[in-house]
Amino acid sequence: MHTPRLPLVSRNQALRTSCAIAAALALASTLGCQNNSRYVNTSGNDVIVDAGKMNVQDWALLADQCTQSMISAGVLQRYGDQTKPAGMLLNALVNETTEQFDGDAILKKIRIALLNTGRVEVIMTAGPGGRAEDPIAQNAQQSKAMMNGSDNQLLAKNTPDLTLTAKLLQNQTRASGDTQTAYILQMTLTDTDSGRGIWEGEANVMKRGGKSTIGF
Amino acid sequence: MHSLLQQLSTTLLLSIGAMIALTGCKTTNVVNPTATGGFEQIITNGWLKSKASVVSVHEGVVNGDMKKVAVALFSDQNTQQYFSYKFEWFDSNGMPIPSATQVTTGVVIQAKDTVTVTSVAPSANAARWTLKLYDTQHPL
Numbered sequence: 001m002h003t004p005r006l007p008l009v010s011r012n013q014a015l016r017t018s019c020a021i022a023a024a025l026a027l028a029s030t031l032g033c034q035n036n037s038r039y040v041n042t043s044g045n046d047v048i049v050d051a052g053k054m055n056v057q058d059w060a061l062l063a064d065q066c067t068q069s070m071i072s073a074g075v076l077q078r079y080g081d082q083t084k085p086a087g088m089l090l091n092a093l094v095n096e097t098t099e100q101f102d103g104d105a106i107l108k109k110i111r112i113a114l115l116n117t118g119r120v121e122v123i124m125t126a127g128p129g130g131r132a133e134d135p136i137a138q139n140a141q142q143s144k145a146m147m148n149g150s151d152n153q154l155l156a157k158n159t160p161d162l163t164l165t166a167k168l169l170q171n172q173t174r175a176s177g178d179t180q181t182a183y184i185l186q187m188t189l190t191d192t193d194s195g196r197g198i199w200e201g202e203a204n205v206m207k208r209g210g211k212s213t214i215g216f
Numbered sequence: 217m218h219s220l221l222q223q224l225s226t227t228l229l230l231s232i233g234a235m236i237a238l239t240g241c242k243t244t245n246v247v248n249p250t251a252t253g254g255f256e257q258i259i260t261n262g263w264l265k266s267k268a269s270v271v272s273v274h275e276g277v278v279n280g281d282m283k284k285v286a287v288a289l290f291s292d293q294n295t296q297q298y299f300s301y302k303f304e305w306f307d308s309n310g311m312p313i314p315s316a317t318q319v320t321t322g323v324v325i326q327a328k329d330t331v332t333v334t335s336v337a338p339s340a341n342a343a344r345w346t347l348k349l350y351d352t353q354h355p356l
Contacts, residue, residue: 043302043318043320044302044320045300045320045322045352057319060316060318060319061319063316063317064318064319064321067317067336068334068335068336071278071279071282072279072284074278074280076279077280081280082281082340108316109316109317110317112317113315113316113317113338116338116339117279117340118339118340119280
């Protein structure tokens, strides 16, 4: 039986078409579902990265660097142990960046990490100007102090042994359509007896890119 | 016609091979400490191992009672490479200890260079750690 042969031009065209289809299939199989909304691991490496904006990964990176530095320095063990942790008050984060976000996004992570060491407790019933972070707990403590004939503002446990200050800086430069942004978190731990800084730490995150992407 | 079919099947096989290779680059390498004070590497991604291979592990205690680990990683590649890593900590019963600051961190490693990644345990209860290495730049 005679099988008609395709002309050379048609064969090349068929080959090119099949290559294009195969490539499209391969691409579709790897990228096909990317437009669908989905949950991502907040500590994973597939969050959306924007070189010009902070994200949840940056907050965790900055907090992680600072807490690791503070714990490694060993200063906390001079002030408290698992049975009698040191009392700490944290100042609000000074945000010197152009971005608007709640400073607790970083500070809360640092507080959690410090509390988990067992050597520090955060004072919730006192603060600058008598403004406690937890007013309900402050009222309850005041009531208990009154019943015992004392003033809760004078309770030694409401006086911090340590205080923490934090400042976030930003440096941004652009070249050839790319944006490079550095975020710098600076922290100081102060001993309230001596009034001296006993630890200082600095954490950096630097990103560069043209537009938002997923992952590192 | 026969050679055309042969070329078509070769193209399709290459496409499938590329897809398998792309899927393979997503696998994770794991480093665990051993009871003798050494370490074991579980390699599922040979390319990742070529740019992030463990050469030494050091463990210590900071802040009185908290474990700290430092892992040195070597790149055998001739060009700058990228990978990322994450430490996970477990208590003496093998339960994972959550950490608010646990994060996957990206690393740039120069050719034939060694970098040291470190982690401090999230609490004094942490007894064991594991290091997970991820590929973030595949040549394909």
